[in-house]
Amino acid sequence: MQPPIAPALAGPFSCEEQAAVYRAIYSRRDVRSQFTQRPIDEPTLLRLLRAAHHAPSVGFMQPWNFVVIRSAQVKAEVKSAFGRANAEAAAMFPQELRSIYSAIKLEGIVEAPVNLCITCDRSRAGPVVVGRTHNHEMDLYSTVCAAQNLWLAARAEGIGVGWVSIYHEADIRTILNLPDHVVPVAYLCIGHVDELYEAPELEVKGWRNRLPLEDLIFAERWGLGAATVPAEERTSS
Amino acid sequence: MQPPIAPALAGPFSCEEQAAVYRAIYSRRDVRSQFTQRPIDEPTLLRLLRAAHHAPSVGFMQPWNFVVIRSAQVKAEVKSAFGRANAEAAAMFPQELRSIYSAIKLEGIVEAPVNLCITCDRSRAGPVVVGRTHNHEMDLYSTVCAAQNLWLAARAEGIGVGWVSIYHEADIRTILNLPDHVVPVAYLCIGHVDELYEAPELEVKGWRNRLPLEDLIFAERWGLGAATVPAEERTSS
Numbered sequence: 361m362q363p364p365i366a367p368a369l370a371g372p373f374s375c376e377e378q379a380a381v382y383r384a385i386y387s388r389r390d391v392r393s394q395f396t397q398r399p400i401d402e403p404t405l406l407r408l409l410r411a412a413h414h415a416p417s418v419g420f421m422q423p424w425n426f427v428v429i430r431s432a433q434v435k436a437e438v439k440s441a442f443g444r445a446n447a448e449a450a451a452m453f454p455q456e457l458r459s460i461y462s463a464i465k466l467e468g469i470v471e472a473p474v475n476l477c478i479t480c481d482r483s484r485a486g487p488v489v490v491g492r493t494h495n496h497e498m499d500l501y502s503t504v505c506a507a508q509n510l511w512l513a514a515r516a517e518g519i520g521v522g523w524v525s526i527y528h529e530a531d532i533r534t535i536l537n538l539p540d541h542v543v544p545v546a547y548l549c550i551g552h553v554d555e556l557y558e559a560p561e562l563e564v565k566g567w568r569n570r571l572p573l574e575d576l577i578f579a580e581r582w583g584l585g586a587a588t589v590p591a592e593e594r595t596s597s
Numbered sequence: 598m599q600p601p602i603a604p605a606l607a608g609p610f611s612c613e614e615q616a617a618v619y620r621a622i623y624s625r626r627d628v629r630s631q632f633t634q635r636p637i638d639e640p641t642l643l644r645l646l647r648a649a650h651h652a653p654s655v656g657f658m659q660p661w662n663f664v665v666i667r668s669a670q671v672k673a674e675v676k677s678a679f680g681r682a683n684a685e686a687a688a689m690f691p692q693e694l695r696s697i698y699s700a701i702k703l704e705g706i707v708e709a710p711v712n713l714c715i716t717c718d719r720s721r722a723g724p725v726v727v728g729r730t731h732n733h734e735m736d737l738y739s740t741v742c743a744a745q746n747l748w749l750a751a752r753a754e755g756i757g758v759g760w761v762s763i764y765h766e767a768d769i770r771t772i773l774n775l776p777d778h779v780v781p782v783a784y785l786c787i788g789h790v791d792e793l794y795e796a797p798e799l800e801v802k803g804w805r806n807r808l809p810l811e812d813l814i815f816a817e818r819w820g821l822g823a824a825t826v827p828a829e830e831r832t833s834s
Contacts, residue, residue: 370624370631370793372755377617380610381753384618385648385746387607394607406810411622413810416748418762420799422808427815434817449730466728479819485805491703491762493686498762500734501782504741509622511653511742512749516618518609525655525728525735537819545738556607562657568722571659573643573650578664580671582716582774 384512389560391520392465395472395551404517405474408550411513412478417502419490423482424506424545427536429475434535438547439469441531442524449526464565467524472549477532478507483541500545507546520553621749624793628757629702632709632788641754642711645787648750649715654739656727660719661743661782664773666712671772675784676706678768679761686763701802704761709786714769715744720778737782744783757790 373381409426417423429435446466453461469475480503492498511521524547532544557564578584610618646663654660666672683703690698706712717740729735748758761784769781794801815821 370626370755370757370790373617373620373753376613377620378753380614380617381621381749382644382648383610383614385651385750388651388653389607390653407619409814410810411619413808413813414622414625415745416625416627416760420797420805420807422813425813425815425819427817427819429817431817445731449727452725452730461727464727488689490686490698490701490799490804493689493763494682494765495762497737500738501741504738505745505748508652508742508745509749512618512746513622516610516615518607520607523653525732526730528731535818539819542819553607560657562727567727568657570657571650573647576650576659576662577646578662580664580666580668581772582662582664582776582779 380516384515387556388511388515389520389556391522391549391551391553391556392468392561394520394553394555395468395549396554397473398552399473400519400550400552404519408510408513408517408519412506412510415502415506415509417505418492418498419485421485421489421492421499421502423480423484423499424503425479425481425542427477427479429477430473432470435470435475437535438475438524438527438532439467441527441535442467442469444531445526445528460567464562464567466526468522468549468551469524472522472551474550476510476546476548476550477536477544478503478510478546478548479538480543480545481541482543500543503545507548510548514550518552520551520556522549523547524549617753621752625748625752626757626793626797628759628786628788628790628793629705629798631757631790631792632705632786633791634710635789636710637756637787637789641756645747645750645754645756649743649747652739652743652746654742655729655735656722658722658726658729658736658739660717660721660736661740662716662718662779664714664716666714667710669707672707672712674772675712675761675764675769676704678764678772679704679706681768682763682765697804701799701804703763705759705786705788706761709759709788711787713747713783713785713787714773714781715740715747715783715785716775717780717782718778719780737780740782744785747785751787755789757788757793759786760784761786
């Protein structure tokens, strides 16, 4: 079927629909400890991957692939790579923080029924890509958008996702046989969850607080609050 | 108020709520031409920024800032930077594609009531960040998640978003006075929309088709289909 050429009506969602979208955004968590052993069935997994596949991508490049890992052997190899890197990571923190750091669980690789590596094929659409001519990292960013789409869809499905980022990239490349032109962007642990923290776990555990939103907003240029914008730069809207 | 320590119940959303989340994911578009002139009021903009601020971030780093641009002068400077880069971009395509490329509208900088630059402050949580010890780009990826959260919330609000990526980073740094440790990650054009394409504009206009999802999925390791996974790597789940 040819995609339709004419734009379609596109107003705001109903209040209930808006609330559902915001509920997914606010109640999404980075899950490490709450995975149940209930398997993820194929139709559900495909819904999550289809949500990822509908992320925005620079030049409609769709640079992603999805390596779905259910094998205990592959998980064990990744867990081992994490373990090596995490021991190095602990040593990078000041002495007084190391015992706190080591007590924080940072992955659920083995416990999660499914692991998923979302990769970026940097050659997917040829050497010149619309929108990637001046900022070459845009295809990596598109791949991150796919991960975030999946994460929010998973929350709506009652499925938790945890992003693992403590590994040497070379280890993941070797374990998953990734070609040189393919970058592992997001390594995700995925499984049903019955409970979630009401706030990010690192906040709950006192590692770091949420910053006040108003402190993060500038008007017109870096460092300017709304009140400090020169009058000639303000518009009536 | 202290964040609650105990995990909260977290099952799947209702069918209606799930449908709303998927509707946002599937009907989100990269908008260039459909912005109306209706201003975005402050409470609405704050809801979008709050959605962005609730993105996942490595080590709960929250590395983002939001530079909200409404000034015609700043928009004109960014539009000029885009124009320079886009002329260079057109020349990178093979001769036979240049006229097609030049006919595609790739930004709505001036037409959109609000422009928003989401930046990443790479020093936000000190030199050693939980989860960023081995993959230093993770804070940039967190910032992309913030952009995608905002994009989906905006769709639910009836607001369109277009990501502009054709510029020399140095130009954006200069225009917005960004400090050296701050990276412009997403430059977004934002405005109410009454209509949207039913499929991505680059697909509608014949530039590139959506890839079949099934061709993008591997099992266990790169290049393996589900049927080609060695038996010893398959698990019963």
